[in-house]
Amino acid sequence: MDQDQLAPDLVDTGFVLPGSTQHQDIYAVIDLGSNSFHMLMVKVVGGSVQVIGRVKRKVRLASGLNDNLVLSKKAMTRGWECLALFAERLQDIPSNNIRIVGTATLRLAHNVKVFLTEAEKILGHRIEVISGEEEARLIYLGVAHTSSSDSNRLVIDIGGASTEMVIGHGFSPLHLASLHMGCVTYLDRYFSDGLLSEDNFNAAIAAAEAETIGVAALFLGTGWQLSVGASGTVQAMQEILVGQGMDEVITLTRLETIMQQSIACGQIDKLDIVGLAQERKQVFASGLSILIGLFRQLHIPGMTLSGGALREGILYGMLPQLQHTDVRNRTIASLMVRYYIDQQHANRVAEMALQLAHQLQDQWNLAKFEGLSMLRAGALLHELGLLIEYKNHHHHGAYIISHTELPGFTRAQQQLLMALVFNHRADIQRDIIAKQTMTSVLLAVRLTRLLRLAVILSMRRKHEALPEVQISAQAEVLLVALPKGWLEQHPLMRAELEQEVAYQQAAGWQLQVR
Template sequence: MQPDVHAAAESIRSDQQDIYAVIDLGSNSFHMLMVKVVGGSVQVIGRVKRKVRLAAGLNDNLVLSRRAMKRGWECLALFAERLQDIPPQNVRIVGTATLRLARNVKTFLHDAEHILGHPIRVISGDEEARIIYQGVAHTSSCEQNRLVIDIGGASTEIIVGQGVQPLKLSSLHMGCVTFLDAYFADAQLSEENFAAAIAAAEQVLAPVADEFNALGWQVAVGASGTVQAMQEILIAQGMDETITLPRLEGIMQQAVICGRQDQLSIIGLAQERKQVFPSGLAVLIALFRSLHIKGMTLSGGALREGVLYSMLPQLQGTDVRQHTINSLMVRYHIDQQHASRVSDMALSLANQVASRWMLTGFDGLSLLHGAALLHELGLLIEYKNHHHHGGYIISHSDLPGFTRAQQQLLMALVHNHRADINRELIAKQTMTSVLLTVRLTRILRLAVVLSMRRRHEALPNVSVSGKGEQLILQLPAGWLDQHPLMRAELEQEVQYQQAAGWELELR
């Protein structure tokens, strides 16, 4: 007797109700993201990316070539296998700029939907921009107005928003694939080709630039492979992760020196990114010039994450970063009451020196709060090196709400919250200055020691002051004499900080 294949498939799907998949049919690459919702947070369980360069098959009459379609169908056949066990209601597939433009899009969609077994929704440019912003908002916490840039294969989306709400958005007809074919078709990486591509991008930006500049955004983030490639180059060449116009122009000069596309060799540039790198760089330079961007970092998500969170109403309108922290605290059985006690002490100390030490930049206080809540993350493994275990867990986990650089800073704080201080780990930070990392580390360490009795009523009434990098910890009169163990621990902490070159005084 033949088994009921349909019933078996339904049984498998019923066990996968908390698994979701999003497919993004982009103009340069097709992406598939798969996640599992665990403890109120999103856990990535799979990512698949294939370069399809769909936009390269679009001719002047906006007809998509059969060859480009075939590349797309072959990629989707790979994706289809992974979708078989996921409930249909947990799958979303969207198409972007090239599929918006192609006059014969129905031909592509007919076979694509047959291959996938799911409908494909081709979204408008404005809707794409809105979803991109939601993806950024749900994966990278920020309280300030921010400018979001996403350079795709055939379109570039620009959005200004605050919190989870976009204030202004625009989708422009320029991308790394279309500009590659238009301005670097001869494969020459000449100053003339770059200048022509940048000028063309600035012309596309001209009608909207003033409106975006007038909104007064404070933070700029990029959500595309182009921005990621630039950041990887900067870090590989010994700089921090902040992208600036002078740095982009320096990278352009490195490309010009290479001379030709097939000879392109820049430290930190991945092989898979080389093909559309020059055109993406030109568009990004134009964006920096036209929108007067001083610095840009990489976001934690974009279109795929925006589509994903639209399927997860229970996670919408919430602090994704706090959701992630709460999920880790539950998963690793952290004493939440004590974690909050340490966090309160750390923030109390930090607020006393925040203006002098400039701790509010780069989400410094928020990351100090997160590190304090997670400082005992590694206790589930063992006590002696639990700070090392905690740092390792943070470094090797997917943390929605944190950019990769924020994750590295969080890891360094947790790793260094007790015992010997790893100065090399602090020096490797790419998010911000080593000085800010040092300051946050010193405050967290003091908060941990002062909270060591794990009772609220045992916390001393302390204050911190000092000049320059000196810290003076002021305790109530006679308190140290009444608490000899705490005195010994604080004196040991003075020794740890002095060994690292940091001046700490007890009074």
């Protein structure tokens, strides 16, 4: 970004050009879901999106849909009252930067025009009711734009009245399905008595399995290597697992254990499970039943939470300049610009780190869990905190990573990236490295050790000053060999490497330099 673009933000002149607006780079997306209404507001900053507002209201529109598919006045009123809150935030945003969509309940309701007429009057904008397949496509794009994957992935989003399933690769969905089951409709159908009984769960799970059978063969035939969930139900399950001291991977065994915990509570209004948020309790059992049915029919080995879904898919559709780019690289580039990282030096450290890693690949298998990609990201961002101050810049950088939305990185990857940046210099905090979920702690340790060496070997910040390094490993003992006489010619580097041997020894790691 050049200085001319920065100047108007830095100097308040009180003068605005005729016809200009300060909000051309602000976008808003509203999702009128069957369970909740959501509004997402973002600002485009440094080639990436920065969330500046999120509003969510439980409307449970689907609960107002009767057997004749007529939406009750009471449910519509709840929706209109919510939209009146949203309308205030839309007033200063250009119309072309706003998109509002309705999903399953509005697709089904015969009297949808009654709701839409009043809703559009309140918002001052048109509402688009999208098809189930379009919803699934947008959900997939939302996932693709907020998380990176080099393989086929299964994406599942359990809504209030429908469940969307997608298999895709990169930014391209391969198979789309929208099924008539949701956490609100299943609540009314199978848990209307408020009981968390085994019979109620079994009936809901059986219905979910029956609904899924029609598409299971196609999806299983295509196959996937990664499965992610993009709904509040999946988020609730993950929060429960973490709250109960487990990692974030959702499995069928764990879901069935959570179901037994629910049954032990007896009633929905007495539901009390460690890690379960209050706002999810009403539709928790129905969402859990659907998820168990999906796991059983699709033989899903494990699932994690995605970073985006429908709203993000709609948003990126309005931002052609950010479409079909490497999500992780876009995030890293944005952070480097925003925090004035020396890009030339960051790339130098990344090249050194990967050079070391490739020499150890046969011995340490650093490519698993996208280890090489994470090592590169840690190297590129290791000086993230320098903008704040030098002495503790590794701590500042780790804090920024922990408290920033990082599209392209899962929560587990974000945790690993934070640990790498925190430990790239000075004393090693092994307890931070140990807090890994999807990545093995051993891999995190190995990546940390290589990043630290790369930072030291690149300390002169000149490419021609980089030494020719040979590195090998005997189990977890690292052996670093430098050209003959090089250490004598570089006494400061020698002192730094001797100090690093002591740091790693204090952490319980053996490093030998010769």
